[in-house]
Amino acid sequence: MGAEPPANKSTERSKKKPPFPLLAPVRSLLSGWTGLAFWLLLLLLLALYPYTGVSSVALFVGSQIFVLVTLASNWNLIGGMTGYVDFGHAVFFGIGAYMMGILVTGTPLLISPEWGFWQALPVSGVAAALFALLVGLPTLRLKGPYFSIAMLGTLVAMREIARVLRPITGGGVGLNLPPLLNRLGDYYLMLAVMGLVVSLIWWIQRSEFGQSLIAIREDEIGAEMRGINTTLHKIAAFMIAAFFTGIVGGFWAWQNTYIDPDVVFVEARTVEMVMMSMLGGLGTVWGPPLGAVVIYYMEDLLWANLFDSHLLALGVLLVAIVLFMPEGILGTLGDRSSTSLGRLLSRVGRSK
């Protein structure tokens, strides 16, 4: 059988793609090495930012945004790339925070003398990762909403366990960590963690491991039948996401100097991660960081202007995202045909 000439087909294809001169290059610029180059440049600029003589409040805001970006990127690894929508991801944040709290206050866990921040921080991550292994083995067998609900249940259960385990966790009273403020140090630490996590996600996405996660999201049975050890890959992704979430939790506890079950095991924190990932673009590398920044400033704006109803406004925003741009900002830029906002944009672009 003679192979048909593919030449005319490909020209046909390029003709079919709707021209959208302004926004189309954004996505191609962000993909591959140029995306990473932009990211590293941004990190460099952010590293120089404190030298412009900014206030410690600005540094604090900076570290808060880095925390959000890191959390969103982490959640995206399991929720966006692997497709396991984790509604209890804040549990790893809480585990990390408590691990930090317990180690540095030296509450009766027979660890004496109490640990320093730098020793406790990696342990926070490791504890969260091990907890992910423990929880993931049963829950990652569940599909779709069942997994989401099981993780939500895990979060709520851990909150109650932290409340009950009084001798270790301080119960409902919580733990007071030594108040050692270092805004500049916090800023650079979280900048480094954020830089590492987002670069790691970029790396994973290009790798066969990352592609296998996407394959699992798209068709898990198909992926398993084609030789991918889906259990192993899912658990690995889950543990990586949990590790860095635990690190962030540990950091947060240190920075906040106080933790109790109700401030670290919060559903709202998970919802925030989901929202930021979705707004930016689920499963993309640069979407969740972008979404985190946008949501941070939007929350700030709403909180300042309509204090009474800012949560309501955020809720409406979430609904709007799901309805009109389920693929997020980057998804809408890339494949406009699949979101209503994207279709609108391309219609506007074409009519010009």
Add this chain to the structure above:
Amino acid sequence: MRNQQQTATMTSDRQPLLQGHTVSKYFGGLAAVNNVDFAVYPGEIVGLIGPNGSGKTTLFDCLSRLQKIDSGQVFFKGRDVTGARPYQVARMGLTRTFQSVRVYRKMTVLGNMLISHQWRDTSLLRMLRPSPANTARRANQLLGFLQIEHLADEEAGHLSGGQRRLLEIGMALMPDPDILLLDEATSGVNPTLIETIKDRIRTLNDQGKTFLLIEHNINFIADLCSRVYVLNHGEKLAEGTPQEILQNEAVIDAYFGA
């Protein structure tokens, strides 16, 4: 090894490549597959036919280890794989396609092919890097072989049903398997494309690949297969050459509805 498979004649005293021994699978009280003995020898093209609901796909699922079987054993290359997981038999050299096509819709056609490579000797370090050039070369070759190379950069979700079937066959071929199980590879495919698929199966069989086909298209089966199994109500109704099957009274009653 391939030449051996090619030249060897099919006799029953040779070791089967894939074998089911008294395989049973129940869904509640319903025996979807009931006590079926089954063997595919190296180099064969074997057909599996039967009315809707006769248990063909369930038997496929049992053989490819997607479904746990309730009793019986499955052997692949002489090894008992009854308790193996699907990815394990896949790495041993068994791949399949699905009745309802399973491709990764949000990935490009090429991406679908790349990720379906042979995972048997993939080290952790290898996994942490992008697909190597030789995987891409093989993927492009196979896309050319299946005449869909012009779609390489298209998202798989944008393909037509027939193109997706071809892509799925390509993905099943990527790891260079010993046996391919094709579940209704021709349903929803236009006649010209069916001829293409038939032609490709023959070529691959000449290269030593073994096939097991579920088909409703009797001409397709008759043209390609050396042996045919007929299932009805989960039980093996008949087995033999296509000619024998087409003249078998019980098969005509149950399947052709004459």
